[in-house]
Amino acid sequence: MGIGARGGHNACVTAIETTAPGLPAEGTRARVERAALDLFTLRGFEQVTTDEVADAAGISRRTFFRYFATKADAVWxxxxxxxxxxxxxxxxxxxxxxxxxxxxxxxxxxxxxxxxxxxxxxxxxxxxxxxxxxxxxxxxxxxxxxxxxxxxxxxxxxxxxxxxxxxxxxxxxxxxxxxxxxxxxxxxxxxxxxxxxxxxxxxxxxxxxxxx
Amino acid sequence: MGIGARGGHNACVTAIETTAPGLPAEGTRARVERAALDLFTLRGFEQVTTDEVADAAGISRRTFFRYFATKADAVWxxxxxxxxxxxxxxxxxxxxxxxxxxxxxxxxxxxxxxxxxxxxxxxxxxxxxxxxxxxxxxxxxxxxxxxxxxxxxxxxxxxxxxxxxxxxxxxxxxxxxxxxxxxxxxxxxxxxxxxxxxxxxxxxxxxxxxxx
DNA sequence: GAGGCTAATGACACCGGGTGCCACCGGGCA
DNA sequence: TGCCCGGTGGCACCCGGTGTCATTAGCCTC
Missing domain, CATH: 1.10.357.10 (Tetracycline Repressor, domain 2)
Structure with missing residues (x-):
């Protein structure tokens, strides 16, 4: 990951069934919520970046913010x-x-x-x-x-x-x-x-x- | 102001008696509060950047965050x-x-x-x-x-x-x-x-x- | 009065949340 | 086949917030 770059959810090791770009994306939202809840509970809300949540859910950061307006909304x-x-x-x-x-x-x-x-x-x-x-x-x-x-x-x-x-x-x-x-x-x-x-x-x- | 740069409170036009670096800075905090309140009331909290508040108060952005932990704290x-x-x-x-x-x-x-x-x-x-x-x-x-x-x-x-x-x-x-x-x-x-x-x-x- | 200490400051680089834009991909449809 | 369309990823950018360092001026000491 180069300096100043943001790392585009590269090679998400813990990914659970990554979705295809043009698919209806069944249950993606629920999967992101779970990943967010798990990470936030484990390490604290502020200590987890949206990049990490997106990565754990097998999507990109950009897509995370299409499902949730803010990082906080993922827990509601x-x-x-x-x-x-x-x-x-x-x-x-x-x-x-x-x-x-x-x-x-x-x-x-x-x-x-x-x-x-x-x-x-x-x-x-x-x-x-x-x-x-x-x-x-x-x-x-x-x-x-x-x-x-x-x-x-x-x-x-x-x-x-x-x-x-x-x-x-x-x-x-x-x-x-x-x-x-x-x-x-x-x-x-x-x-x-x-x-x-x-x-x-x-x-x-x-x-x-x-x-x- | 170059691209990607942040513009260091350059030539603050509306500045009110700029302070010196090594001075006790009497009333700086109060001056920043006034500037923040005025700008926020006039144009809305989110529409005003901390750069603008700092500039209006005649200080740098970095100094603003030495007086107030967050942008929101300036109104309290x-x-x-x-x-x-x-x-x-x-x-x-x-x-x-x-x-x-x-x-x-x-x-x-x-x-x-x-x-x-x-x-x-x-x-x-x-x-x-x-x-x-x-x-x-x-x-x-x-x-x-x-x-x-x-x-x-x-x-x-x-x-x-x-x-x-x-x-x-x-x-x-x-x-x-x-x-x-x-x-x-x-x-x-x-x-x-x-x-x-x-x-x-x-x-x-x-x-x-x-x-x- | 020279030198050193200290406090406030400003510049700069950096991190991270959030957004606009565009290119891409795949499915459905004419 | 060719088109449209929705979900997606990449990228550049804005902005709030922070760590670091150099600079400045006042002050204290010798």
């Missing part, structure tokens, strides 16, 4: 679908239930993962909440969630989505959910739903344990 | 002092007052700026909460605040700073404060303290307006 999976599902859950809530309870319930339900998915979720969230660069990036992703929640609260409470209370509910419930995730990551073998419910219970009750 | 002023003051306020709270109320009061007080400082604060927060790159970066700065608050709550409530409730209080009060800032930025000529108090009132009462 299909987050847009996650947000969309939350929006659907909110739209399908019982109007008889209080607004805040509906939001919390939707959060719990959208995060009710199958057992088989939990290791992957854990790996993702551990990276996102631990690596500074990913934590920073998360703000942009979570902002999409906030907008969805704020719109819902605004619709139910007859306010504008830009008003204080809808934004407040969105920001605080999301903060609570993130904190629950941290607690889940901290103690192995605990249920995510339990932490979420406990966090929302504290929040909606105004932290009754802190009256002193 | 002395945030560490802000956090330190919050910590002092928390340490000086009345033990008879409830924990949550003490946190909210400290937040209100640390954000009680003099009228003369408000335009600068507004400019800073507008950038931070509007520009995606700065919003992402803010997560790292606000995490320092969260740690301080969580430590305080843990100390008062006899829990560990890593327990759910202390983290939860830190995350949600900070989310509420940020939302209050957004509301303040949205309607010109309103008092920041009013929005903060209203947000904390909603939060600590469990959003009483959303019982339906």
């Amino acid at each position: 999976g299909d987050f847009a679908a996650h947000v969309a599902r939350l929006e659907e859950l909110l739209a399908a809530t019982d109007p008889a239930q209080p607004v805040l309870a509906s939001v919390c319930a939707a959060y719990v339900e959208v995060n009710d993962y199958a057992v088989a998915e939990l290791p992957l979720l854990r790996e993702r969230m551990l990276l996102i909440l631990t690596e500074p660069a990913l934590l920073a990036h998360s703000q942009l992703r979570f902002a999409e969630v906030d907008r969805v929640v704020a719109r819902y609260v605004a619709g139910r409470s007859g306010a504008a989505a830009t008003d204080l209370v809808p934004r407040l509910v969105a920001a605080t419930t999301r903060a609570a959910a993130t904190t629950a995730f941290e607690a889940w990551l901290a103690d192995q073998r605990s249920a995510l739903g339990t932490h979420l419910r406990q966090a929302f219970a504290e929040l909606t009750a105004g932290f009754p344990g802190l009256l002193r | 002023g002395d945030f560490a002092a802000h956090v330190a003051r919050l910590e002092e306020l928390l340490a000086a709270t009345d033990p008879a007052q409830p924990v949550l109320a003490s946190v909210c009061a400290a937040y209100v007080e640390v954000n009680d700026y003099a009228v003369a400082e408000l335009p600068l604060l507004r400019e800073r927060m507008l950038l931070i909460l509007t520009e995606p790159a700065l919003l992402a970066h803010s997560q790292l700065r606000f995490a320092e605040v969260d740690r301080v608050v969580a430590r305080y709550v843990a100390g008062r409530s006899g829990a560990a700073a890593t327990d759910l409730v202390p983290r939860l209080v830190a995350a949600t009060t900070r989310a509420a404060a940020t939302t209050a800032f957004e509301a303040w930025l949205a309607d010109q000529r309103s008092a920041l303290g009013t929005h903060l108090r209203q947000a904390f009132a909603e939060l600590t009462a469990g959003f009483p307006g959303l019982l339906r």
Whole structure:
């Protein structure tokens, strides 16, 4: 590799079934995600270059950035679908239930993962909440969630989505959910739903344990 | 400027009293902050290069990165002092007052700026909460605040700073404060303290307006 | 007052994330 | 066969950030 050059994914030793240029490229995205997650978990997000991720996935650096807008996006999976599902859950809530309870319930339900998915979720969230660069990036992703929640609260409470209370509910419930995730990551073998419910219970009750 | 070169702050046209190499450099940092704030506000954070900021401040790009670790840091002023003051306020709270109320009061007080400082604060927060790159970066700065608050709550409530409730209080009060800032930025000529108090009132009462 | 120390600076090369552009390759289709 | 088209790789480039080195000026000491 010459000086100043960038090394075009040459002779990728650990490559797993390299794809052809003109092919539909089935599963390439998933393969890149796996490679990225593995490398980031093993050596840390900042210590791994996009060149290495692309190489491990058997594609070029240029192609990596066609699948993911940024290096950080490779750890998020299909987050847009996650947000969309939350929006659907909110739209399908019982109007008889209080607004805040509906939001919390939707959060719990959208995060009710199958057992088989939990290791992957854990790996993702551990990276996102631990690596500074990913934590920073998360703000942009979570902002999409906030907008969805704020719109819902605004619709139910007859306010504008830009008003204080809808934004407040969105920001605080999301903060609570993130904190629950941290607690889940901290103690192995605990249920995510339990932490979420406990966090929302504290929040909606105004932290009754802190009256002193 | 040759191809591939970077142009060493050559003939800065708009320079304001360039400093000498071996001088104590009084007020250089403040001058760079002003230049950065002006340029970012005028043309957007991403559209301004660090070269341009350095040039406008009459220093080199390399020197810019000696004053600020990242481009984003140039908009935060002395945030560490802000956090330190919050910590002092928390340490000086009345033990008879409830924990949550003490946190909210400290937040209100640390954000009680003099009228003369408000335009600068507004400019800073507008950038931070509007520009995606700065919003992402803010997560790292606000995490320092969260740690301080969580430590305080843990100390008062006899829990560990890593327990759910202390983290939860830190995350949600900070989310509420940020939302209050957004509301303040949205309607010109309103008092920041009013929005903060209203947000904390909603939060600590469990959003009483959303019982339906 | 000469010489040495120190702190701030600027130039330069370099790394790595991200992008625009173009050439290429293969499959499907007329 | 010839054409179009989508996925790809290579390349040059921009820009944020860093390590290194030489330069400068103030200061301290002898």
